[in-house]
Amino acid sequence: MKASIIVFPGSNCDRDIAVSIKKITNLEPVMVWHKETSIPESDLIVIPGGFTFGDYLRCGSIAANSPIMNDIIKKASDGLPTLGICNGFQILTESGLLPGTLIRNDCLSFLCKTVSIRVENNETKFSNKYKQKEIINIPIAHNEGNFFANEDTLKKIKDSNQIIFKYCDQNGEVNEKSNPNGSIENIAGITNEKGNVLGMMPHPERATCKITKLTDGENLFKSIYEFLS
């Protein structure tokens, strides 16, 4: 089985994600350059974090128009599991695969820290190894991670149970204080309606190693792998 990791100019978590996937699952990571026009035969697509095209325009907006995106949109719409992390999440909203948008952090600065997030829906391809309402610690590192959606969109997201992760405190409280970036309803990660496309701002690939004392991201990759096998 294979995971295609899309590499754009300015991607910088591509190696990290490849290392995590290889270590935790039996998926073989394949790097796919953004100028390709089709995704090779794969079981998973991953759009990694970074600063595609410098994020000099709206984050992810230029990458969302790269040649490879047509095939990603096609395959993801057909149900192929697709994961976007950080800048990858931004690219997924820019390409229309996920609802809502990511705007500047309300603290108006880049923020890198380990935060607690709560699993809101453990019945997805991406979260089945977590317990419902489990509190996990995963690092964030972004300047534009403030999730926003208008009322109608938000209602749809909620009605179809698309919210997967919410920022919380160490005790699982979801409130303003435990919201690092101003995201509406503390949203940290959502899926599309079908549940096969996940976008999340926290970096699960940064929480897959005992030596850094962060391992809560492992179950995300295990969930995907279990679903696929």
Place this chain on the structure above:
Amino acid sequence: MNKITEKMVEEHGISSEEYDFILESLNRDPTITELGIFSAMWSEHCSYKSSKYWLSQLPTKNDFVIQGPGENAGVIDIGDGYAAVFKMESHNHPSFIEPYQGAATGVGGILRDVFTMGARPVALLNSIRFGETSHEKTKHLLTGVVSGIGGYGNCMGIPTVGGEVEFNSSYNDNILVNAMCVGIAKKDKIFYSKASGVGNSVVYVGSKTGRDGIHGATMASAEFDDNSEEKRPTVQVGDPFSEKLLLEACMELMKMDVIVAIQDMGAAGLTSSAVEMAGKGNLGIELDLDKVPCREERMSAYEIMLSESQERMLMILEPDKEDIAKKIFEKWELDFSVIGKLTDTNRLVINHEKEKKADITLDILEKGAPSYKRPYEINIFDNESIQEDKYKNESPISILKKMIESPNLCSRRWVWEQYDHMVMTDTVLLPGGDSAIIRVHGTNKGLSVTSDSTPRYCASDPFEGGKQAVAEAWRNLISVGSTPIAITDCMNFGNPEKKEIMGQFAGVIKGMIEACNTLDFPVVSGNVSLYNETNGKGINPTPVIGGVGVVNNLDIFSDQNFKRINDLILVIGKTNGHLTQSIYANELLNYKKGLPPKVDLEEELKNGLALKELITKRLIDTSHDISDGGLLVALTEMSMKNNIGYKVNITKENLNSYLFGEDQARYAVAIEKSKIEEVRSFLIDKNIFFEEIGQTNKDNIIFNDEKISVTELRDLYENWFNNYLSEAS
């Protein structure tokens, strides 16, 4: 051709003796392009003319050094076939004029110095120094510099894992921004800048050349540029996205056997890279500037040669391998242009628009560069002591509260949370401790990194201050359990033409030499930044030391955080209570006289190696160097992370000196109950001075009879930056 006037020579910073030498060597008047080239190559920044006499005395070798000073960065052997490549550089003046871009391009420059040698950058550190907090510019400069550093490093995807922040009035009009980068390469795949092979191609890659950063060009442009352009700001603008592409393109090309030599275009741009590469190879170089990719129209030869546009590299390739390289740079959508060739003439020949714009023998530029042994006078403060301590009757906890919420001791979290310090997923020890630890990717080995300087010590006694800066870096690497290997230095001083400033430089270097020798901790790279003065007042002498060490087994290291309650707390090293030049004296008592603590290097070595052995034997996993702020501040820092306090009983006559003095060669450690006996007998056997002062304690800090919660102290410690920045100026 325009005639070179006396005024033009002066405006290029060339002295009349230097100009006479130029006339004599060329046997004619220089062209304006040549004048610009001499000016750049003989500038303090490129020629080290005031400092090289002293720098050449620094120890630069030990068993691990692969490449010492003189290359783009230093290289050390870290075992298992890997090498660490590192250097620190200043970007002080640009950051004061335009803090975001100044700091950002400082980071960009140091990154290129490392990856041009074939190393993938794995860590960044930044030592940044600002004026006093009440100064009108400080907030603006602080926020600009921090977001500039973050903006560049974050986009590149290289973790920023350490550094220092200091506030002091001596930097009011002259802030310091020193950036350090550490990279990792295969030991047998290091790339150097020495050109070889007559007839080989000189290749320009990266971004296009613009008029940014042409120092000295703006002032005279009306006289030598008929199309007199508007004046451009002299601060370069950084483009981390282009640099990321340049990094990946270089890494891809370096996997192949194509590059003969490579160097980044940093200070003095194309001029210094062309001159240095050809000079090192004892060859000549001929450039056709019509081939240089420019982003502005009608740039003159002078401008092209002196532009400091960012994200550019110069490479030497064999002509038949150009296509391989070209393909890679085209993939990454970067410029690639063959702009000249190597010759055997020992001359730098510049052609532009069908005219020869410069023709200079490289020996004149390089070896003819001036070197001065400037007059110096090493001044030290009088040995005075504090007569009146206004906090004599105040409780230690109440003083501690003031200390840890002071700008120079409080938490730097506000700064480092704006830096991505976890990308690459190899950050084992995060910022905020003595050293950060970065795993060597794919191995169980780590690199420890730190940067340190105590300028107030250097101002009061340059020799002791120089020793201390090196010793503190060494100590910070020891206290995480690593083996210190080597350092890079960034020497920030005032005007070297003043003998007391030159004395500070000389004194600091002499101190560094002693410390480097005793601790076997040589200098492998560095940078000098002089003339850090405004209105005749120099900054505190600030030699920033960037230290790199190796952790051979990442299962065994130590950090500063208390981990268990009822651990025994022990201080290794003797506390004499040296108070003058401490933060307590300087900032709480506002007493700035007197001498800094002396550094007994033999004691440093003995105590440090003993601690390292204890960590290696897994007897100690919690240790912290005692430096700024003294003992009680160190213990409090150890309490913060895991919310475990301490209970100590100390009664002394001069209690404040004991608790807040800054004697050197000391570490605070916490020892698990079951290991106490073994540690005790080890230290006694080794004849190490130590004191047992108390135990770790749940949630609270108890000093004699006084009690305070760790949470309360943490709030004070963590909130200073946010409070400061939210105050209206």
